[in-house]
Amino acid sequence: MSDVVDGLEGDLRSNGISVEALSVDERVDLTYLTAFPGARVNHQEMGRACNTFLDRAETGDWSPRRVEATVLRSDDDVLGSWHIEPEWITGYTEYRLSDEDFSERVLDTLTHEHEHEGETEAQS
Numbered sequence: 001m002s003d004v005v006d007g008l009e010g011d012l013r014s015n016g017i018s019v020e021a022l023s024v025d026e027r028v029d030l031t032y033l034t035a036f037p038g039a040r041v042n043h044q045e046m047g048r049a050c051n052t053f054l055d056r057a058e059t060g061d062w063s064p065r066r067v068e069a070t071v072l073r074s075d076d077d078v079l080g081s082w083h084i085e086p087e088w089i090t091g092y093t094e095y096r097l098s099d100e101d102f103s104e105r106v107l108d109t110l111t112h113e114h115e116h117e118g119e120t121e122a123q124s
Contacts, residue, residue: 011056020072027066028053041080041110045071050084050106057089058066064089080112113121 009022012030021031032049036042049069056062064086073079088105091097097105 008056008062009054011052012049015052017045017049017052024028027068029068029070031070031072033072033074034079037079039114041071041082043107046082046106047103050102053084053089054092054102059094064093078113080110080111083104084109 007050008024008028009019010024012019012032017030018033018035019030020033021029022026023029030049034042034045036045053062053064053067057064066086068081069083069085070081072077079085084106088102092099092102
């Protein structure tokens with residue numbers, strides 16, 4: 001048995017995403033263990049995951065579809081979730097969406113498992 005991880009999972013791992021579970025069907029379901037187990041999902045880590053999907057779409061190695069991501073703080077401790085719509089990926093690869101527009105759309109989907117009233121989503 002080979003220890004080599006390739007394809008989408010390999011690309012995610014090479015971008016520093018600790019993949020716990022990955023399924024690719026009509027949509028992509030990604031569960032990853034964060035390297036930043038604080039109170040909020042780390043935006044840079046989200047960006048690295050998003051860039052993996054964008055890079056694969058740009059090279060034709062992946063057909064855009066909805067991506068559902070669940071971020072774990074530790075086993076069975078969900079920190080938050082976010083998603084990407086396929087039209088955002090296509091819009092980005094066809095230069096109809098800027099980096100900022102794409103990022104804003106994804107960040108707008110971000111939810112944290114333990115939301116508290118009055119808290120903001122602001123994080124660098």
